[in-house]
Amino acid sequence: MMKRRTFLQKSGIMLAALGLSQAGLSLLSDRYYQALAQSSPRKLALLVGINQYLFGTPLTGCVTDVELQRELLIHRFGFHPSDILTITDLQATRQNIETAFLEHLTKQVKPGDVVVFHFSGYGSRFGKATLPESSNLGEQKNQKEWTVTNLLLPVDGIIQIKNQSVVNALTEDTLWLLLRSLSTNLVTSVLDTSYTDGGIILQGNLRVRSRPSIITGEITAEELALQDQLKQNSQIISPDPGIVLVAAKPEQVATEGQIDGFSSGFFTYALTQHLWQATPATTVQISLNRVAGTVEQLVGNKQQPQICSQSNPQQKLLTYHVLSPEMLSADGVVMAVEENGKTAQLWLAGLPAKVLQYSLNSLFTTVTPTNSTNQNTPPLQLAIRSHEGLKAKARVNSSNLNDISQLQVGQLVQEAVRVLPHNISLTVALDSCLARIERVDATSAFSGIPHVTSVVAGEQSVDCLLGRVSTTESLLALAESDSLGGISAPLPKSSYGLFSPGLSPIPNTSGEAGEAVKTAVNRLVPKLQTLLAAKLLRLTANEGSSRLGVQAILETIAPSEQVLMQRSTVRAPWPTPKVSLSSTAPKEAIVKLPISSSIQYKIHNYGDAPIYFILLGIDANGCPIALLPTRSTTNLNEQGSKSFATQVITPGETTIIPSNNSPFKWFVQGPPGVVEIQLIFSRAPFSQTLETWENAKISALGRLTTLANPLEVVRSILNDLHQASGNLTEAIATPPDTWVLDVNNWATLSFIYQIV
Known part of the structure; x- marks a missing residue:
């Protein structure tokens, strides 16, 4: 997928192998550039995605990443198609990528222009023994150090020259020099790759974008020559590489996998999906917070996106720098x-x-x-x-x-x-570490659980994974057992548990050592129901599409007052109230809350009609929780009895949860882990949900309560939201066994944070 006349018809694709000069960087005639010239500001993008490598295991989602970015830039951000150059698979050689950067970006960009660079593919690390500057030759043998350089691997990232491996990659140093050579500071780079040597290809149900071994050898002379040339042109080197968004922390791996009929990098998908719906007021930090929450839901907590570089951390720049009030939010x-x-x-x-x-x-x-x-x-x-x-x-x-x-x-x-x-199921992957007999027994056990299906890991999108909670020695014994057909060698004694698709352990799911896999599956039925309830609840999330006028803010009130997160419905037909995050608020992509912090939610109805709401979530223990209002004579349910009712917020009103006069104060409790809270709003009361809570005879009202029947509660919520949508089922002729939800009548806002 190489656009722009097959990248100059390949005629001028190759730079001089060595000794680059200013003249050597000019491969196109002045006439060609005059034909493409546009007045500033201009929006230019270079998008690179590689699935089919000449070495190692192919990836599956990198070309889709390029497509996701391209359609976003054209239809959401107003990039002209001819200003977006895409290089994929066999065309994505190191020389082609670097030439494209120099010719399509460096040479064309002017001050005030917008630039986007994207890379999806394998990352790796190059290791080499070096002599510290303070060492002398006599100490060289003992003083050598191992230096590591991060690499973006092109399709020909490892080549053989005279029977020796040569590193033919785009080094991180080169990328930084290229970014700093651009004559604009409106630059955003998205790197959906990672460098950590995890030694694995699959992580749970997901494919890893780090090459599973460190690379040794020598870096090509051409790469070093380009670095030298860029350094020599000091007049074009800026201290600012722009904003660089990376898919994971340095010690983590970036992953890709099946989502629904397509494979993509989870970071790229979460980023582009958010930006389709983002508003002009969205800053980089807010965007990354939303993206990190989505990645956590899809992968688990083993991949956390980061802002790798930003010229001024206090400056709240718009992602991609190009959103304006005229740009419509869309799906x-x-x-x-x-x-x-x-x-x-x-x-x-x-x-x-x-x-x-x-x-x-x-x-x-x-x-x-x-x-x-x-x-x-x-x-x-x-x-x-x-x-x-x-x-x-x-x-x-x-x-x-x-x-x-x-x-x-x-x-x-x-x-x-x-x-x-109505028949949405929970899909559980069977980890590849399980022996064949274990997979057969687990499949049989899952077949008897309603609304739960099992599949082989890596084949399709899943919600969680069943695997072993084992030591390395047990896994080696298991591998030997499996290779022998599961007959000659006894299976190691270890327990089973549930994991996120990215292999993060789900709390409180591991059993006792030596349990049978069928016993483990039956033991996990209540947890599977909780996970299905969480899946159904996430399917109601519609911050980007809801037309209700509602805003929710998470803030700490102790040990200090800080506004940490805010969620607002961006398509409501009323101006969204502006909220400023505290300057002392955490800068991490996932907001971190210390144990014993006191928090509250501030909810504002900026619409024109009363709205009802309830609060549900999953705590750090993996338990389903709800915050239920207290019984009082002024808080009557829809039938008029002195029971609890969903709270109502009138137009223009702001409600604090828990209320200031409530005896319950929300203190963050351990253990450390990720918490997910959903605030669900509706124009109509949650009558069926109230009935479900009443039938459960919950006594701990007015405080956080663990739900014993989360799946029943969530289905009741969906029934209530369906009823609030009126007679749409008949109007649009949908099947009777469906929930029909009108964006004018409901909103679900999600808050994800980490307890530390």
Whole structure:
């Protein structure tokens, strides 16, 4: 996938092998550049993605990453297609990548222009023994040190010259010099790769983007020559490489995997999905916080995105620097119009990953930018009839020929009605470390559990993983047992537990050593129900598409007062209240809260109608929790009895949870771990949910309560949200065994933080 006339028709693709000069960097005629010249500011992007390497195990999601970024930049950020150069697979050699950077970015960019560089592929580390500067020759043997350099591996990252391995990679040093050579400070780099030598290809259900061994040898002379040339041109070297977003911490690995019919890097998917819905007020830190939360839900806590570099950490720059008030939030775009305008092919990369999987029968509407000349064009309603990966086929819900003729390629679409089937299941992967007999027994045990299915790890998108809680010695014995057919060698005594898809242990799921796998599966049934409840609750998340006017803020009140996180519905037809994060608030992608901190949620209704809400979540122990209001004479439920009722917030009102006059104070308790809280809002009371709570005879009201029946509670919430949407089921002819949720009537805001 190499655009821009196959990158200069490959005619000028090669730089001089050595001794680069200013003249040598000019491979295109002045006439060519004059033909492409545009007035500043201009938006330029170089996107690199490599699946098919000439060495090692292929990756599967890097080319999709490039596609995700390209469609986002064109349809959401206004990049011209000809200003986006994509280089993938066999075309992504080191020389091609560096030449493309110099010719497409360095040579064309002007002050004030916007630049995006993206790389998806293998990362690695280059190791070499060096002599410290303070050493003398007599001490050399004992004083050598091992220095490590991070590498972005092109398709030809390791080559053989005279029977010796040579490192033919883009080094991190070179990348920094290239970024600093750009004559604009509006630069964003996205690196969906990692360098840590984990020694593995698969991590749970996910594929790792670190090459599983450190590289030794020598770096190519061409790479070193380019570094020297860039350093010599000191007049173009800036101290500022711009913003560099990386997929994981230095000691972690970046991962990719199946999401729903397509494979992608989880960081790239989470980032681009968020940016489809982001508003002009979104800063880099807020964006990364949202992205990190999504990655945690998809992968677990073993991959945490970071801001690797930023010129001024206090400066709140917009991600990609190009959002303006005229840029509409969207969930996708019309890619093609078929059947004389009756059907459309949609690109739906703005939808949350799990929601995309269940998008059949959902409704979307076309939207017109505020600066468009076609303001009188009525929105069209599109019903999803089929989907494959990120693409969906939709039918126009109109028989009016005038309406149908208005459908156009490039129109943005927004979610209007979300349809979710009742029969959603929890998918559990069987870890590859399990012996064949264990996998057979586990599959048999899972088959008897309603709404739970099991699959082989690595084959498809999953919600969790069943694996061994074992020592390394046990795993080696197990591997030997499996190689012998599971007969000659006894299985090691170890326990079973549940893990995230990225192999993070799920709290309180490991059993006693020596238990049978069928016993373990039956023991885990309550936890599986909790995980299914959490999955269903996440499927209601719609901060980006809800039209309710609601804002929620998480803040600490002790040991100090800080606004840590805020969530707002960005498409409500009223101005969103502005909130400033405290200057002392944590800068991590995942907000960290110390044990014993006192917290509260501040909820503001900035809409025009009363809204009801409830609070549910999963604590650091993996237990389902809810914060239930207290009984009082002024807090009557919908039937008028002195019981608890969902709280209501009137227009313009701000509510604090827990309230200042409540005897319950929310202190953060251990153990360390990740907490996920969902605030669910509706225009209608949660009547069925109240009944479910009443039937459970919960006595600890007015405080955080562990739910014994989380799956029943969440299904009741979905029933209530379905009822709040009125008679849409009949209006849009959806199957009876579905929940139909109108974005005008509900909102679910998610808060994810880490207890330390």
